[in-house]
Amino acid sequence: MRQGTEIVSIVMPIIDRWRNEEGPLLPILNGILRELGYVPRQVLPIIAEELNLTRAEVYGVVSFYHDYRENPPGRHVLKVCRAEACQAMGGDAAAEKLQRLLGVEFGETASDRSVTLEPVYCLGLCACAPSAMLDGEVIGRLDEEKAAAIAVEVRA
CATH class of the missing domain: 1.10.10 (Arc Repressor Mutant, subunit A)
Structure with a gap:
C-alpha cells in the first residue's frame, strides 16, 4: 500500500x-x-x-457516490445488482453463491486481494436480469453457473 x-x-x-x-x-x-x-x-x-x-x-x-471507496480494491471489482428487478429474477441465489465461493460479503475485499465484491442498485440491464459487472464488463442473466465461472476467473 x-x-x-x-x-x-x-x-x-x-x-x-x-x-x-x-x-x-x-x-x-x-x-x-x-x-x-x-x-x-x-x-x-x-x-x-x-x-x-x-x-x-x-x-x-x-x-x-459508491464508486469513491476509501480502501484499495482487489485486483478485480465485481459489482452485483441488488435492485428489485434482479432480485425478482433470481439474483439472490447467484449473489449468495458468489459470496460463498469468494469467501467475502458485500463491501469486502478478499484476504488475498483477488476481488472486491460490491452491491449496486441498478446496472440498467433489467431486461437481462439478474446482472453484474466485472471490471467494467457487464454480465447479464447471472445464474449460479455463471457465478461459479466468475469465481474461478477472479481467483486465477
Whole structure:
C-alpha cells in the first residue's frame, strides 16, 4: 500500500490540474480514483483546504457516490445488482453463491486481494436480469453457473 507522502505527491498535481475549473471537486476525486483506485480518507482534508471547502462538504460528496471507496480494491471489482428487478429474477441465489465461493460479503475485499465484491442498485440491464459487472464488463442473466465461472476467473 502506498504511504502518506507518496499519496500526497500523486494527489497534489491532480488538485492543481482542476482547482481553477468550475466545480473542481468531482474531477479531482475522479482523477484520484483513476490514479490510486480509491480515495484515501487522508486526502480529504487536503482537498478541502486546497478548494476552500469544509471537510464535511468533501466527505459528503465522497460518501454519497459508491464508486469513491476509501480502501484499495482487489485486483478485480465485481459489482452485483441488488435492485428489485434482479432480485425478482433470481439474483439472490447467484449473489449468495458468489459470496460463498469468494469467501467475502458485500463491501469486502478478499484476504488475498483477488476481488472486491460490491452491491449496486441498478446496472440498467433489467431486461437481462439478474446482472453484474466485472471490471467494467457487464454480465447479464447471472445464474449460479455463471457465478461459479466468475469465481474461478477472479481467483486465477
